Amino acid sequence: MRITISGPPGSGKTTVCRLVANRLHLEVVISGDIFRQLAKEASLSLADFGSMCESDPDVDRQLDQRMVDIARSRDDLLLEGRLTGHMLTRNGIPAFRVFMGADLDVRAARVAEREGGTAAQRKQEIVRREKCEACRYLAYYDIDIRDRSVYDLVIDTTNKTPEQVADIICDAAVHHD
Numbered sequence: 327m328r329i330t331i332s333g334p335p336g337s338g339k340t341t342v343c344r345l346v347a348n349r350l351h352l353e354v355v356i357s358g359d360i361f362r363q364l365a366k367e368a369s370l371s372l373a374d375f376g377s378m379c380e381s382d383p384d385v386d387r388q389l390d391q392r393m394v395d396i397a398r399s400r401d402d403l404l405l406e407g408r409l410t411g412h413m414l415t416r417n418g419i420p421a422f423r424v425f426m427g428a429d430l431d432v433r434a435a436r437v438a439e440r441e442g443g444t445a446a447q448r449k450q451e452i453v454r455r456e457k458c459e460a461c462r463y464l465a466y467y468d469i470d471i472r473d474r475s476v477y478d479l480v481i482d483t484t485n486k487t488p489e490q491v492a493d494i495i496c497d498a499a500v501h502h503d
Contacts, residue, residue, distance in 0.1 A: 330410035333426035336433025343406045345492035357407030415476045425477040428484040
């Protein structure tokens with residue numbers, strides 16, 4: 327079984343990925359971990375590597391290609407990342423594709439709790455980041471990140487616990503496979 331989980335910052339992807347992977351005995355691949363690995367390979371800080379992404383499309387392409395290569399290499403896998411559902415669809419790799427979303431204010435509060443700062447600061451950062459990513463993904467791949475048509479399951483996590491979301495995904499994935 328191969329599952330992708332995508333969604334914006336603060337939607338709960340990483341937490342839910344670990345729960346789902348544990349329950350279904352899947353290996354977890356988190357795009358942020360690959361991003362950090364690529365930064366290390368380039369001998370750059372995360373901040374510098376992130377800045378480079380905004381001006382160099384090859385960085386995004388490397389990350390996305392690495393996710394595709396990993397997905398091709400094995401079956402019992404859960405991949406987390408903004409574009410994983412889209413990229414596996416484009417590359418004809420079978421998977422159960424999940425999108426997790428949540429109210430912007432709730433996401434900002436979650437990010438502030440996890441990373442510090444205020445919810446208002448985090449909200450501004452999220453809005454800026456999402457705008458930047460939407461432009462990059464459209465320019466680099468002709469992908470409209472708001473397009474949910476590639477997903478088998480779309481979940482609003484605003485008022486759900488991670489355990490509730492994991493229950494929904496596990497149930498749907500088992501019945502999908």
